[in-house]
Amino acid sequence: MTSNDNKEISSHIEDITKALGDKIGKEVTVDELEKQLQKFLEYGVPIQQAKKTIIRKYGSDTSAGIKRKLLKELKPSESNVNIIGRVITVNPKEIELKGEKKRIFYGMIADESTVLPFTAWRDFNIEKGQVIQVTNAYTKPWQGIPQLNFGEYTKVEPSKEEIPGTQEIKRCKVDELKSGLGSVEIVAKILSVKEKEVDVGGKKKKVYFGIIADETGKAQFTSWHDFNLKEGEVARITGGYVKSWRGIPQLTFDEKCKVEKMSSKEIKEVNIKKYRLWELVEKGGALDVEVEGNVIEIKDGSGVIVRCPQCNRVLFDGKCKIHGSVKGIYDLRAKIVLDDGTGAVNVIINRALTEKILDKNLDELKKLYDESEDKVNDLIRDTLLAKKIKVVGNALRNGFGTTILARKIDKVEIDIKEETKRLLQEVREVSTSYET
Amino acid sequence: MRREIAWRVFADEYNDATLEVKGGGEKEPSYVITPLGAKINRVFIVGVLTDIENISEEGKMLRAHVSDPTGVFTIYSGKYQPDVTKKLSEIDTPAFVAITGKSRAFEPEKGVIYVSVRPENVCEVDEKTRNFHILETCKHTLERIEAMQEALKLSQPNVYDLQKLGYPKELCEGIINAIKHYRNIDLQRYIDLISEALNYLIPLGEELPVIEKTEMIEETPTVNEKIVPDEIENMVLEIIKDLESENGVPWDMIIEKCNEAGINKDLAEEALVSLMDKGIVFEPSLGVIKTT
Ligand SMILES: [Zn+2]
Numbered sequence: 001m002t003s004n005d006n007k008e009i010s011s012h013i014e015d016i017t018k019a020l021g022d023k024i025g026k027e028v029t030v031d032e033l034e035k036q037l038q039k040f041l042e043y044g045v046p047i048q049q050a051k052k053t054i055i056r057k058y059g060s061d062t063s064a065g066i067k068r069k070l071l072k073e074l075k076p077s078e079s080n081v082n083i084i085g086r087v088i089t090v091n092p093k094e095i096e097l098k099g100e101k102k103r104i105f106y107g108m109i110a111d112e113s114t115v116l117p118f119t120a121w122r123d124f125n126i127e128k129g130q131v132i133q134v135t136n137a138y139t140k141p142w143q144g145i146p147q148l149n150f151g152e153y154t155k156v157e158p159s160k161e162e163i164p165g166t167q168e169i170k171r172c173k174v175d176e177l178k179s180g181l182g183s184v185e186i187v188a189k190i191l192s193v194k195e196k197e198v199d200v201g202g203k204k205k206k207v208y209f210g211i212i213a214d215e216t217g218k219a220q221f222t223s224w225h226d227f228n229l230k231e232g233e234v235a236r237i238t239g240g241y242v243k244s245w246r247g248i249p250q251l252t253f254d255e256k257c258k259v260e261k262m263s264s265k266e267i268k269e270v271n272i273k274k275y276r277l278w279e280l281v282e283k284g285g286a287l288d289v290e291v292e293g294n295v296i297e298i299k300d301g302s303g304v305i306v307r308c309p310q311c312n313r314v315l316f317d318g319k320c321k322i323h324g325s326v327k328g329i330y331d332l333r334a335k336i337v338l339d340d341g342t343g344a345v346n347v348i349i350n351r352a353l354t355e356k357i358l359d360k361n362l363d364e365l366k367k368l369y370d371e372s373e374d375k376v377n378d379l380i381r382d383t384l385l386a387k388k389i390k391v392v393g394n395a396l397r398n399g400f401g402t403t404i405l406a407r408k409i410d411k412v413e414i415d416i417k418e419e420t421k422r423l424l425q426e427v428r429e430v431s432t433s434y435e436t
Numbered sequence: 437m438r439r440e441i442a443w444r445v446f447a448d449e450y451n452d453a454t455l456e457v458k459g460g461g462e463k464e465p466s467y468v469i470t471p472l473g474a475k476i477n478r479v480f481i482v483g484v485l486t487d488i489e490n491i492s493e494e495g496k497m498l499r500a501h502v503s504d505p506t507g508v509f510t511i512y513s514g515k516y517q518p519d520v521t522k523k524l525s526e527i528d529t530p531a532f533v534a535i536t537g538k539s540r541a542f543e544p545e546k547g548v549i550y551v552s553v554r555p556e557n558v559c560e561v562d563e564k565t566r567n568f569h570i571l572e573t574c575k576h577t578l579e580r581i582e583a584m585q586e587a588l589k590l591s592q593p594n595v596y597d598l599q600k601l602g603y604p605k606e607l608c609e610g611i612i613n614a615i616k617h618y619r620n621i622d623l624q625r626y627i628d629l630i631s632e633a634l635n636y637l638i639p640l641g642e643e644l645p646v647i648e649k650t651e652m653i654e655e656t657p658t659v660n661e662k663i664v665p666d667e668i669e670n671m672v673l674e675i676i677k678d679l680e681s682e683n684g685v686p687w688d689m690i691i692e693k694c695n696e697a698g699i700n701k702d703l704a705e706e707a708l709v710s711l712m713d714k715g716i717v718f719e720p721s722l723g724v725i726k727t728t
Contacts, residue, residue, distance in 0.1 A: 008590065009597065196728045209718065245719055278606070281438070312667040321698060341576050342606075343441055381559060423630075427578065431624070
């Protein structure tokens with residue numbers, strides 16, 4: 001952390017007001033500045049970049065009074081959008097529109113706040129890596145985020161603006177990869193790699209994807225170029241950008257990026273990342289995480305369930321919504337809420353794990369279930385509710401928050417006596433530091 | 437959409453609270469803010485259920501008390517929580533219980549606030565679980581004290597600067613709320629409270645046998661990740677094949693069609709993730725799925 005990072009907001013505001021001089025009070029108030037700065041910081045824009053952006057926004061009289069927006073400020077349905085950003089990817093695509101063949105372009109554009117997808121409905125000669133000033137674009141909702149559209153009335157011009165944060169390479173560890181980061185450099189081990197052939201703009205193209213990892217965690221990757229990556233190799237990948245899928249970060253790179261093979265000693269160990277739940281919830285999702293918490297709720301849909309043999313729907317009173325009365329197939333699962341006092345996630349525990357936790361197999365549980373549906377649920381409650389457990393699995397973000405698909409579950413138990421002594425010592429230290 | 441956290445807090449700190457932050461709209465959550473900045477909409481408490489009494493004629497409203505080493509939580513459970521009320525009424529006191537519940541504040545006159553808990557879940561636990569919970573609550577209380585100390589060091593305490601020190605956002609918000617409302621927060625009092633709770637465990641600790649570290653339960657690799665039955669995956673895959681053009685098919689469209697086919701969003705998402713893991717489908721561009 002630099003000394004600047006530790007400076008408090010008020011001193012940054014002072015810097016900005018000095019830089020803007022007599023514009024304060026006329027074009028913008030100090031209150032508004034503070035609000036905007038807070039907003040940038042909440043979005044994770046580094047303080048120096050945030051300051052530069054604000055000063056540029058109010059300080060220069062260029063672009064004839066057109067107010068530029070940050071990508072992160074855009075809403076999913078906006079018109080008359082003006083932005084400046086660096087083109088991270090751009091690909092042509094043939095589509096049929098009202099019976100006519102048309103060539104459009106889609107890709108990703110970044111500024112200091114985030115990365116967004118765009119579609120250009122005609123050829124603006126957009127090139128990868130270029131900084132462009134876009135006037136009068138519009139947005140549409142796409143996967144819950146705004147997608148930029150450059151249409152008939154949109155103006156796209158090359159710009160000489162420097163977009164901080166989109167060009168300089170950021171070194172990071174796997175657990176720091178988050179959606180929207182561009183130009184990252186990472187040293188990671190290739191845990192798995194597969195190849196696929198896909199259609200891009202009517203052309204067949206090979207894509208390589210898999211999992212990378214370092215001592216801080218695991219993430220997915222997609223490479224649009226054959227770097228001959230092999231399982232178990234360690235590589236330094238420079239120039240990629242990060243998107244996310246269900247909250248799981250995905251490093252994406254292509255032939256314009258640099259990939260160097262490294263000694264396998266560069267990554268000594270690959271670890272499962274441990275999260276406190278608030279950190280995981282804030283991040284959204286991640287591959288292979290470890291969390292601890294108390295089971296504070298057993299959700300509906302837990303226990304023995306009976307599925308239709310034809311369509312897999314869960315039966316109610318022995319009936320399938322479509323196929324009527326059928327002889328069902330038994331299945332088992334537990335859906336719980338795990339909470340560690342800082343955050344909460346859903347955890348889905350599959351049949352095999354549930355059988356182990358309950359120490360009973362499905363056949364035994366089936367008998368209980370046939371006696372009374374509640375008996376299995378009571379058993380799950382008695383076994384899990386209020387207990388502290390450790391869960392390992394993939395964490396995915398969805399509309400309900402973050403859900404972990406459990407791969408492994410341990411009960412957490414501690415030596416109460418030892419822990420009490422350790423904490424007493426810690427409290428004494430806090431106590432003395434407080435008194436001085 | 438974010439689920440409210442179940443705070444770990446001792447009765448004494450909770451009962452000290454004199455600040456309620458009410459949510460604006462009907463669905464907006466309300467919070468009880470403690471002097472140490474716990475911003476409580478939900479709590480998780482473990483203690484001794486000491487007494488239960490009927491306070492309505494039909495017996496549909498119960499008042500109960502749960503004691504921990506520092507004080508007593510007041511619990512009200514009524515007809516809107518019939519399952520919990522029933523469970524509670526069936527417990528023979530005294531008993532070790534774990535309760536997850538919502539914070540409630542009653543303000544009979546300005547400045548006078550009585551806080552209580554409305555349970556969502558209650559279950560009996562053993563003494564070991566209770567003791568473990570005391571330790572956990574000590575740790576959380578200690579973290580609040582430390583965060584409060586850090587906040588008070590700032591010339592203008594604010595959420596952003598506090599968050600940068602690595603504390604959870606909700607805690608930072610609660611602490612800034614608390615600093616504005618409570619005058620001269622007596623931190624030493626809460627440090628003593630933790631010591632008190634820990635000392636309470638010492639004589640018990642002497643008698644406790646050493647517990648084995650952890651009990652491992654690991655899934656056999658043959659059934660690895662088989663969360664969604666193949667049938668659902670197959671159905672989802674058929675749906676994708678049906679819909680996709682050469683460029684794939686948008687995520688939303690798949691979920692919508694799955695929904696029509698009776699596969700709920702949860703299941704469909706699980707199935708998609710599993711299909712991706714297996715390399716049967718993949719994501720050529722953001723939010724677009726394609727079969728391989
Ligand atoms: Zn059926």
